[in-house]
Amino acid sequence: MRISAKVDYAVRAAAELAGAGKGPLKGERISVAQDIPVKFLENILLDLKVAGIVASQRGPEGGYWLARAASETTIADVIRAVEGPLASVRGARPETLEYKGAAEALVPVWIALRASLRAVLEAVTLEDVAGEKLPARILDLTRDPEAWAAH
Numbered sequence: 001m002r003i004s005a006k007v008d009y010a011v012r013a014a015a016e017l018a019g020a021g022k023g024p025l026k027g028e029r030i031s032v033a034q035d036i037p038v039k040f041l042e043n044i045l046l047d048l049k050v051a052g053i054v055a056s057q058r059g060p061e062g063g064y065w066l067a068r069a070a071s072e073t074t075i076a077d078v079i080r081a082v083e084g085p086l087a088s089v090r091g092a093r094p095e096t097l098e099y100k101g102a103a104e105a106l107v108p109v110w111i112a113l114r115a116s117l118r119a120v121l122e123a124v125t126l127e128d129v130a131g132e133k134l135p136a137r138i139l140d141l142t143r144d145p146e147a148w149a150a151h
Contacts, residue, residue, distance in 0.1 A: 024063030
């Protein structure tokens with residue numbers, strides 16, 4: 001799986017908001033804290049606002065904050081807000097695909113891939129990331145030396 005800059009920035013910005021608590025944060029502050037280009041960040045925050053993950057207020061006392069609890073917002077929610085489904089094949093959902101012949105068994109592979117992504121990304125909340133306390137089953141996956149190997 002390739003994590004785009006947009007997804008990386010969106011998750012980092014959302015984690016920054018989770019770490020800030022309830023008060024609004026200015027976009028510039030998020031940009032500096034996470035080293036995200038401010039114009040790119042503004043577009044991402046708009047996507048997150050449209051998805052109901054972030055709320056905002058204009059003005060000197062304004063800024064951005066999480067629209068719902070960090071404990072109820074998963075990394076998967078953020079990814080879907082900025083890029084759509086977690087796993088698609090050429091823009092199609094895996095369950096809608098049909099292959100023939102030797103490639104027929106690929107559909108369950110794509111479904112399994114999506115299930116694996118969900119198992120991780122839906123298990124980690126913004127609260128987990130901001131609080132640096134990831135679920136044990138996620139940490140268990142990182143204990144396998146093969147998880148760290150570049151292949």
